[in-house]
Amino acid sequence: MAKVFIYPATSLILSDLVARFGHTPLSAAIQIRERIQTPGLDSPPLQITPEEPKKGLKYAAVEVPSGVRGRMSLYGPMIEEAEAAIIINDADYAFGCMGCARTNELIKFLVRSSDIPVLDLNYPKNEEEGEEFVAAIHAFLKRLEESR
């Protein structure tokens, strides 16, 4: 069983897939809803305090916006803990999304530059791509299982 960081971290589908293969998904416990009644798309369930952006200084310097640093205080430790990762690029919002593009760039960079197996996929645009997409994730998770 491996700890697998997923991007977008809010993707319940991806989180569920990882769990089904017996791995531990490292993700945000946030669901993207069809109707948005919160300040952001991926509003955190817990009240974040001004301390979080300060903790985020470990991942991004002070000239980086506070929202990026606040997010990194949550996702940075997950990336450090991860033994594998799946990145889905340009996903549909309903699949899972994260509100800040700058954080997304930093998260993907940190994941890609870490020494762990990474599956980097584009979100499918049609049924055929969809099948290949699911198959690629299955194969990656299976390989992870076998390698352990």
Added chain:
Amino acid sequence: MTKVRVAQLSCGPEYSGVQKEIDEAAAAVDAEIFYPDINLADIRRGSNEFGLDVRSADLKLAIARGKALVEGRVEADAVFIATCFRCAEAAIVRNELRRYIHENSRLPVVSYSFTERTTAGTLLTRMEALTTIARRRALLAREVQEGTTLGVDSGSSTTKAVVMIDNEIAGTGWLPTTAVMKSAQDVIARALDEAGVKMADVEAIGTTGYGRFLVGKEIKADLIQEELTVNSKGAVYLADTQHGPSTVIDIGGMDNKAISVQDGIPGSFTMGGICAGASGRFLEMTAKRLGVDITELGPLAMKGTSGNVPMNSYCIVFGTQSLVNALAAGSTPEDVAAAACHSVAEQVFEQQLQEVDIKEPVIMVGGTSLIQGLVRAMGDLLQSTVVVPHHSQYIGAVGSALLASGFIKGE
């Protein structure tokens, strides 16, 4: 009193840990923050129609919410736009969204860029102004002062009082602020004395400025109102530009205000207050260093050329150091005074005036508007003639006295 509903269009306040501060600032002025309810399809459509192709999903959400407000699909009394400080993408959205809402709706709008250090106290005056515009449109529409009224502006540097009688300024009082109440009482006594009336003759009282709550409570003011709306009103009243657009600039002792005004009511505004180098304090320090009274700094600067003095920093400490170095290198006091004025004007131009739409006439008010060198520097930067109305240093007190007269007949 019904709560004013302020729509929040934002990116990053929760992860910056400041959402609680925004909520607290709104609650303090009896307003409530809400997040316009839209669905995922609206985000894609709204963002595409707006035409600004940004990457951050929360900025797309803010744009879609802004469109929903303008198109009347969501109702609000005011709009608060907030994004992270130092995010270029967010700065573009913040500015364009503010302009779009300002031009296409009657909703008062304020934009703000926050850090994790932003507190409810910082946001309070902005939030208060938003709710004042939403709640007191009828009062803000008042164009004529009636009866005998008193206005007090308890500012961070100076305290001012004005007695107005039947649309004329009858008495004024001005003192540096020391103990807030003592300063207020002294300027009130001076204004009453000059007007030849007693406190018992005053039919209504208004207070504004940093000490408005304390002074207002003590002297039983009918109107206690923040300086953004009061100064706007006072500015267009004294400049006789109550109808149509105008821009009000007030460089204060502790903060700066730039306000886009339409028919005497602020439409969008910005308030800066972090850097002393962009405030009247810098000019006070320069005057002190040059060994002249602050009232002499303006005429001195008018005789100088700012470009002759290299300024290496906008900072009040290092900027002053540049001035001292220039004096030591043989620069004239006139050039140094002009450089200080240019430095303050340039900072306000770069940091505040980019966040409001500059529409003529541009009216400068507050004590610093009496420093001609500063007014000239601002005019040069804006490439516009800046209007300084009579009694411009009493702007808050005049605005308060004018608006307070609405309480005589219970408006």
